[in-house]
Amino acid sequence: MNRRQAVTQVAWMLGGVFSAPTLQAMNRWEQIAKTTSAGTPTGKFLSETQHELMGRVAELIIPRTVSPGVESPRVESPGALDAGVPDFMDVMLRDCYTKAAQDIFLAGVSDLERKNFVTLSTDQQTALLKQIEADAQKSTNPTFWLITKELTLLGYFTSEVGVKASFDYQPIPGKFEAIKIKPGQKDFMYGNQA
């Protein structure tokens, strides 16, 4: 068995915990083994303009929310930018994704660059992302949208600001018991994902 098979099967066993891009990412073992000596790559994956563009996309997926009060708008909960998602994306794309997935991702970014995404109105941006999402739905292959969404969610919901704003974080629960849910109950988080 080669490693590609090993990893596919392994991720398969995890019962869908990994998305196809993450899977593919792991297949990059073979390439990396051939081309690099041990050690983590360094340097930036995204250019500055791509970084900015992806920040905008991520913020539309997980926006900062502000309470309506006109007098002194209060941040209700932070968004992808507050959680540093673009930097996180950069590290993940560099270290954890295959060349193939990286290429799919970069093609998606270029497409948005061509459409001058950052200069569009928020409504136009949202409409465009909805279209991209609808197209992605039809694809059986990993898409720019899936990679972006996965990284945005992971980057946000495991960040310090994201966890603290979103969940009832219980690093040491001390017991396990069945309970009834309370109205508006936030999800419990235990910090055991890593």
Add this chain to the structure above:
Amino acid sequence: MNLNLKADKDQTYDAIVVGSGMTGGWAAKELAEKGLKVLVLERGYELKHVEDYKTAFSDPWEFEHRGKIPIVAAEEHYATMYFSAKEGSQFFFTNDKENPYVQKRPFNWIRAYHTGGKSLLWGKHTYRWNEEDFLANAKQGLGVDWPIRYADLVPWYNYVEKFVGISGQAEGLAVLPDSNFLPPMAMTAPELHLKKSVAQKLNRPITIGRVAHLTKPQPVHSAVGRATCQFRNRCTRGCPFGAYFSSLAATLPAARRTNRVTIVHNAIVKEIILDDKAQKAKGVRVIDQNTMEVRDFYAKVLFLNAGTIGSTSILMNSKSARFPTGLGNDSDQLGRNLMDHHLAIGARGDIDGFEDDYFFGARPGSLYIPRFRNWGTDKRSYLRGFGYQGGATRADWSRGAAETGFGADFKKKMTQPGPWKINLSGFGEVLPDPNNRFTLSNDQTDKWSLPQVVFDADFGENERAMRKDIMNDGAEMLEAAGFKNVVAYDNPVAHMGLGIHEMGTARMGKDPKTSILNKFNQVHACKNVFVTDGSAMTSASNVNPSLTYMALTARAASYAVEQLKARNL
């Protein structure tokens, strides 16, 4: 000359234990508590309880890749990606690139070369084998008969269980004999529903997983510094509370407190030194994994606890005029009958109607569905059986990537518990087959010039036939309980090794012509060498094996000390 004699004396112990993992810890504890001066040789680096659980208290955001393994690291840990695919625990798993092996047929060899071995990684599912497990070979004319029966192990199960600390529910089932239990962990609402439905509609019992976690520590546990489980389920990063059983948290501290135990790390045991005249082992030859220095250590009795493949490799490497194909290998069974449990198969589904139900805490354990096939009046086309581990939980934010939508409402939704999901994962028994084996390579070596292990084993017809039932029966139970979107799954490339329950290769038996070890885990032809890890297993059962290894180890240690005292060794 004098100098050498003195050196020999300094390196002479009553007993040498090879390996400090699940079984080595028990051997060290038992032998030392019975008064022997014990040397433990561990090939890996020193890992210290609590202090070396570097990530145990790390928050998710403290991991650069938030738990995912970078490609470069994955390359070095290829065999272990299934279990080490987390940033916080990867350092517990052995680097496969530095410790290569050959796969004639696919095999994942998952190892933990450091103090405590795989007892730091295990899932802690802890089950007694049943009476039938020790009889099946003889009844079915497969492999060889076990030289012991369930009754021989009962006192030893009792003995080790109390020290280990096992949480679980007594059920009075012959198929899954009860242990000495600490309080059971709770079931979630859909799990209770499944239990009830499956009992009513299919007459199959479901119980809470029996796991080696302290739900209510007893004085014997507190005495070595172990405390109550905190339900963080960060066990794979090491437990600073000592709440789950590992040799690092439990048996090694107990062994050390006798002041009769020395542990040497980075000591790769290469071979056993045979005293040809006496037909006994004199000691072992060791390579320092860092300096390559070769040293010999001597003892009256040797316990091999290097893990199934490790211990059998040492026997294979110990060639002499008397044993040209490996120590004790008169039967040619050394390396044969390699077994594991087959897995990566089962069923999953969703359930509606429990929207109000939730749970607090992260449970380090799951449900257990005991074997029901080929049991009682049930008869199948294949032999033996399987069980399931699994459970129901609510989906978290990670469900979002697969769902449509984004923006403020979507974000809010992801902060609330998602739908209930259930998974039942089957573990099936693998039959002993002499052609499922490993050997040592003639030409490929590792960096210590030791021959690489060559795996050549696969599931057979029986396992494949059983897999169909594992899928279908899993789905049937979920459907009986009204679960939706039930998917029965089978991974077509599932193979040996991934079960991490490697067993066999130096089996016990009554007849030295067909087995390597006798009923006390002694090498038939070299009585002062004991092998008490998974190598000794004559068949595989379908339940997790470690408790049985521990019971066998304590039993063999007690016997060894008796025999030493009687001057029979």
